[in-house]
Amino acid sequence: MTNLKRVLAGTATAIVLTALAVPANAGTLENMERERAIMIETLLSGDIDNNQRQGRMEIARTRLVDLERQVLRDKSLIGKNRPLVRAAFDNYDLTFVVHASVEKNRSVADHWLSEIGLSTQAVMNARTGRR
DSSP, X not given: OHHHHHHHHHHHHHHHHHHHHSOOOOOHHHHHHHHHHHHHHHHXXXXXXXXXXXXXXXXXXXXXXXXXXXXXXXXGGTTOOOXXXXXXXXXXXXXXXXXXXXXXXXXXXXXXXXXXXXXXXXXXXXXXXXX
């Protein structure tokens, strides 16, 4: 009976390891969205100082430039009618935030804030508090 348990345990372990070894298949648009979310989180974080924020924003900007180019050149997105693809191209200025900020000659942070209806000054004047 113990040999049967060992074989079953070994088989179960092999199945789990095989399932974990299969890579996730995220497309170019999903990768760009994830990186953009990280950049926005960095922008809004109150846990880091301005020097850290500036460094992280520069790294995120560099990554996003590449990812935005990949999405814009991704032929597999042509003709796709998925909500994510439609929303991405309907909201160009928010989706391709780095390219749009360069086109409008603004920093990425200022561009993103203005696109969602905020100004840098409004954010700087805001106070944290409970509603």
